[in-house]
Amino acid sequence: MSGGLILLNPGPVSLSPRVRAALGRANWCHREPEFAELTRGLNRRLSGIHAALAEDYESVLLSGSGTAAVEAMLASFAPDSETTLVLANGVYGERMAAMLAAHGKPHEVLEGPWIAGPDLAAVEALLDRSPAITHLAAVHHETTTGRLTDLGQLGKLCRRRGIQLLLDAVSSFGAEAIEGATWSLKALAATANKCLHGAPGASFVLASHEAWCGPAQRAGSVYLDLRRYHETQRSSGYSPFTQAIPAFFALDEALAELTAAGGWISRQAQYRERVAVVESVLTSLGVTRLLPVEEGSCVLQSYRLPASITYETLHDRLKAAGFVIYAGQGGLAQEVFRLSFMGEIAAADLQRLCTALREVIAGA
Numbered sequence: 001m002s003g004g005l006i007l008l009n010p011g012p013v014s015l016s017p018r019v020r021a022a023l024g025r026a027n028w029c030h031r032e033p034e035f036a037e038l039t040r041g042l043n044r045r046l047s048g049i050h051a052a053l054a055e056d057y058e059s060v061l062l063s064g065s066g067t068a069a070v071e072a073m074l075a076s077f078a079p080d081s082e083t084t085l086v087l088a089n090g091v092y093g094e095r096m097a098a099m100l101a102a103h104g105k106p107h108e109v110l111e112g113p114w115i116a117g118p119d120l121a122a123v124e125a126l127l128d129r130s131p132a133i134t135h136l137a138a139v140h141h142e143t144t145t146g147r148l149t150d151l152g153q154l155g156k157l158c159r160r161r162g163i164q165l166l167l168d169a170v171s172s173f174g175a176e177a178i179e180g181a182t183w184s185l186k187a188l189a190a191t192a193n194k195c196l197h198g199a200p201g202a203s204f205v206l207a208s209h210e211a212w213c214g215p216a217q218r219a220g221s222v223y224l225d226l227r228r229y230h231e232t233q234r235s236s237g238y239s240p241f242t243q244a245i246p247a248f249f250a251l252d253e254a255l256a257e258l259t260a261a262g263g264w265i266s267r268q269a270q271y272r273e274r275v276a277v278v279e280s281v282l283t284s285l286g287v288t289r290l291l292p293v294e295e296g297s298c299v300l301q302s303y304r305l306p307a308s309i310t311y312e313t314l315h316d317r318l319k320a321a322g323f324v325i326y327a328g329q330g331g332l333a334q335e336v337f338r339l340s341f342m343g344e345i346a347a348a349d350l351q352r353l354c355t356a357l358r359e360v361i362a363g364a
């Protein structure tokens with residue numbers, strides 16, 4: 001049963017047969033040239049996924065979940081003697097603030113309600129008041145609610161004011177539009193096992209050439225100091241520490257599948273189709289979205305729990321039918337359930353999901 005589960009939680013995702021098979025590809029040592037070559041190839045392909053980043057951004061790979069990549073980005077690129085403003089409209093923004101605190105980096109936090117986006121007027125006011133702020137840390141897709149941050153507006157503000165953007169793109173990279181200089185993007189962090197459909201264990205940070213060449217910040221960590229990785233990965237492809245080699249194999253295969261499927265734009269279209277299929281059923285059952293359509297991502301949606309059913313019952317009945325869904329977090333735990341549309345989901349499985357949703361919700 002558990003082997004056949006379809007994961008509708010926001011990572012890890014259900015793997016395709018090809019990606020799963022790649023996990024067992026071979027016994028490789030991370031100090032041998034074939035692994036260095038694989039690493040170099042993966043970095044090259046990762047920086048090419050979003051055209052706007054292809055020329056001016058370089059990737060490094062590390063082993064750890066998406067959180068490791070976000071923390072490594074902040075440790076390595078958030079300044080020690082200037083201030084980083086964190087926009088927190090959900091769990092992941094709050095987590096970035098906790099990371100900066102743990103690393104002893106000067107920061108301010110602009111918290112907002114989870115069901116609203118960042119307040120740009122408040123950002124401007126804070127920047128006016130605090131000239132020490134030179135960096136902004138934001139979450140592209142706040143997976144807490146499914147909100148896609150309007151980086152067109154926020155990026156413009158950053159550029160106009162000379163603020164450098166550090167972006168948690170863990171649940172958007174590979175499925176939502178990402179710009180580089182237009183957003184004043186210094187670096188972003190992402191992972192293999194969300195929109196790229198790889199396995200957990202490999203994550204990466206893309207940063208501009210200028211960021212890699214600029215003054216080093218005190219990383220406050222040995223393992224998460226990205227400059228160590230960059231120094232060796234960019235030249236020879238070697239990494240300072242043992243990498244999660246099976247997860248790298250899986251990422252290699254997952255990127256081949258992404259390219260064959262037509263890249264991130266096709267992936268976005270595929271997610272949108274999945275959302276449309278499931279949402280037509282939910283709508284017919286009277287289930288509504290937490291956020292307006294135009295504020296949501298293509299990756300994940302939060303839906304209001306019908307009064308007739310608790311989250312636990314919905315979860316357990318759907319799991320018995322073969323699907324793992326996700327609870328709301330914090331104050332939304334009793335109000336919403338979340339469905340993520342990433343990973344390998346066959347059309348027949350989507351139809352089975354629709355049937356299961358009808359039976360479980362209409363029967364409640």
Ligand SMILES: *Cc1c(COP(=O)(O)O)cnc(C)c1O
Pocket residue numbers: 010011065066067068070092139141142143168169170171191
């Ligand atoms: C999933 C997620 C993370 C954390 O990733 P892990 O792989 O669970 O460590 C960070 N930020 C966002 C926006 C996410 O969706």
